[in-house]
Amino acid sequence: MEKSLIIRDLHVNVEDKEILKGLSLELEKGKVHAVMGPNGSGKSTLSYALAGHPNYEVTGGEVLFNGQDVLEMGADERAQLGIFLAFQYPMSIPGVSMANFLRTAVNSVRKARDEKPMRVPDFRKMLNEKMSVLKMDRSFAGRYLNEGFSGGEKKRAEILQMAMLEPKVAILDETDSGLDIDALRIVSEGVNALRNPDTSVLIITHYQRILNYVKPDYVHVLVDGRIVTSGGPELALELEEKGYDWVREQFAVPA
Amino acid sequence: METTKVEVLALGISREAVEGLSDALAEPYWMRDRRLRSWEVYERTPMPTTQDEEWRRTDLRKLKLDSFRLLTEAPGTYEPEGSSDHRSGFAQVVDGYVTQLELDPSVAEQGVIFSTLTEAAKNRPELVQKYLGTLVPDEYGKFAALANALSSGLFLYVPTNVQVELPIQVSHTITRGGAAVFPRTLIVGERFASATLIERYYSEDFEEDSLSVGTVEVFAGESTQLRYVNIQEWCRNVWHFLAERHSVGRDAQENNLNIALGAKQAKANVDAVLVGPGASCEMLGLFFPDRDQHYDHHTLQDHAAPNCFSDLLYKGVLRDTSRSVFSGLINVHPGAQKTDAYQTNRNLLLSDSARADSIPNLEIQANDVRCSHGASVGPIDTEQLFYLMARGLSRTEAERMIVDGFFEPLVNRIPLEGVRERLVEAIDRKMS
Incomplete structure (x- = not known):
């Protein structure tokens, strides 16, 4: 099976403290991978490090995207390649409308691929289509980016951005947190609608709840900065039942 | 000719x-x-x-x-x-x-x-x-x-x-x-x-x-x-x-x-x-000063009569080694009751070497007034920058977007379309 992203022995420090301690993971094209882990296991560090946040210092290992080393790239270059992070806590940008921002982002990505900027009517049409999939009111496009958005609106806005940017690797960082069941269903439907043979989805989550709606092909368990075990969807249910302590005991992690 | x-x-x-x-x-x-x-x-x-x-x-x-x-x-x-x-x-x-x-x-x-x-x-x-x-x-x-x-x-x-x-x-x-x-x-x-x-x-x-x-x-x-x-x-x-x-x-x-x-x-x-x-x-x-430009604005909202309203908003973006001073005074005379006066100055620094001073002042000699002032000076939020870059915007594009957004509430209050358009163009030139 073809791999889109290969992470080998990744070590990442945050403020001089090692959080990821040799994490390895391979994402397959067209598949949904779930990484589950308890608080403090390094879930957010993994997503930020993959997206290229400057405060997450990679001290060892490699990350290959279609064979290309991405660790030397800035966040913008990674996004242009097709790596997308749906943020757990999206930033608000006052004074910048959602539509204006999305058009700039879409065209930045297109420019990096030597494609022409999208024509405004085409962009409008695409935006309206994707917003209706996510059951978002059209007035959303005119609102300032994440400014005054509710928790659910922010998550939907993240999925909308993902839909517009059509990434090759989509990382969802605790997208389910803070969502009520209706919002979770809508967001999950949005993610499912984006599944395609070219895109790998990486769902990073504490709970298996979202996995009831977005069925993973693989489940990986992250404990203390390493993937300690991997399996099929049944692993998520087993975790839910037995808890993370069970994993710790099973896969005694050296301190 | x-x-x-x-x-x-x-x-x-x-x-x-x-x-x-x-x-x-x-x-x-x-x-x-x-x-x-x-x-x-x-x-x-x-x-x-x-x-x-x-x-x-x-x-x-x-x-x-x-x-x-x-x-x-x-x-x-x-x-x-x-x-x-x-x-x-x-x-x-x-x-x-x-x-x-x-x-x-x-x-x-x-x-x-x-x-x-x-x-x-x-x-x-x-x-x-x-x-x-x-x-x-x-x-x-x-x-x-x-x-x-x-x-x-x-x-x-x-x-x-x-x-x-x-x-x-x-x-x-x-x-x-x-x-x-x-x-x-x-x-x-x-x-x-x-x-x-x-x-x-x-x-x-x-x-x-x-x-x-x-x-x-x-x-x-x-x-x-x-x-x-x-x-x-x-x-x-x-x-x-x-x-x-x-x-x-x-x-x-x-x-x-x-x-x-x-x-x-x-x-x-x-x-x-x-x-x-x-x-x-x-x-x-x-x-919006850049390079070694130096701007000094002194403003006065002089309330000499009762029941008056004044609302001031000054916003600045500074690049390179530029420098700005904003010094604003709300002065309420004795007898200028029911004064409503607001003053806000916000400054965004695009470089570590730029410097903005903001000095708000109130002088109130009446006892039934509503006055407020606010001032801020700070760099671009690095988390905002990262968020935009994580969507494929280059650092320059992301900064430009944040600057446009910073000025937007002010530009929005200008009802003259020609002035607004030329202003947006001028800001773009400053950013490039």
Whole structure:
């Protein structure tokens, strides 16, 4: 099976403290991978490090995207390649409308691929289509980016951005947190609608709840900065039942 | 058009220049007397130094006033400025001389005067004497006295009950280094009048330093609606001084907007005096210095009457090693009860070497008022930057987006589409 992203022995420090301690993971094209882990296991560090946040210092290992080393790239270059992070806590940008921002982002990505900027009517049409999939009111496009958005609106806005940017690797960082069941269903439907043979989805989550709606092909368990075990969807249910302590005991992690 | 400019940069800043200017303009004797009195005040007023509170952060030691010359003749010809803007009137001032002046005849028919100050002094001396120099008297400061001695410019008078729908535009330019200009605009709106005047200072690049000392006096009479916009886009070799004062009468609504993008060093005083009960004033400011530009804005919201409202918002973005000062005072006089006054200054630093000082002041001598002020200075939020870059925007694009967003609430409050568009373009140029 073809791999889109290969992470080998990744070590990442945050403020001089090692959080990821040799994490390895391979994402397959067209598949949904779930990484589950308890608080403090390094879930957010993994997503930020993959997206290229400057405060997450990679001290060892490699990350290959279609064979290309991405660790030397800035966040913008990674996004242009097709790596997308749906943020757990999206930033608000006052004074910048959602539509204006999305058009700039879409065209930045297109420019990096030597494609022409999208024509405004085409962009409008695409935006309206994707917003209706996510059951978002059209007035959303005119609102300032994440400014005054509710928790659910922010998550939907993240999925909308993902839909517009059509990434090759989509990382969802605790997208389910803070969502009520209706919002979770809508967001999950949005993610499912984006599944395609070219895109790998990486769902990073504490709970298996979202996995009831977005069925993973693989489940990986992250404990203390390493993937300690991997399996099929049944692993998520087993975790839910037995808890993370069970994993710790099973896969005694050296301190 | 062939431009054959007579270059006579003869007289330095001196009493001879004051007399020479008065002669050249062939103005009434009382104007000449006023100028000479102002010259005397100028001469005996010491040059401000950083020891003076108002000039503490703006150092004038490199300003060599004797290096500037006044043009003693109007420039031969200058390409008239074309424009597709819809406007009621237009004036162009080149190197201190009015070279073009037009007013829509249908507006003129209603009694609106738009002329040079010299003509107004000849034809309507009672009006000019009533207003000229009363908001910016010699005592306002050394540069005000200098401007009173050497300024020439334009007069806009809107009679009672006359609404001038389309803006009047004034464009000032300097064509060369070493020049001194003293542009002045006097605006009077009588009861229930309305008008908008957009004034722009602009120059192409030149090598030597030039000097501009501007004066603006705006009188909004009872229930008048006036809007005044000042756009400063001098080249990087201009020392810019501006005294811009607004008098807002009973139930009048005055809006002023000051945009600073050019010059080497700029010191602008923008004051609103609310003189009649129910007066209302909006004061907006946008500034964006880069490289070694230095901007100093002093503002005053002077509440001299009860039941008045003033709302000030000044926003600045600073690049490179640029520097800005905002010092704003809300002054509420005794008896100015039910005053509503707000003042906000926000500054965004795009570089570690840029510096913005923000100094808000309140002086309240009445006991039933609502006043607030807010100030902030800070760099671009790195998390915002990362968020945008994680969507594929380059660092430059992301910064530009954050800057656009920062100015947006202010730009949104400008109801003049042409000004808004040119402003967005100018910000883009500053960002690239």
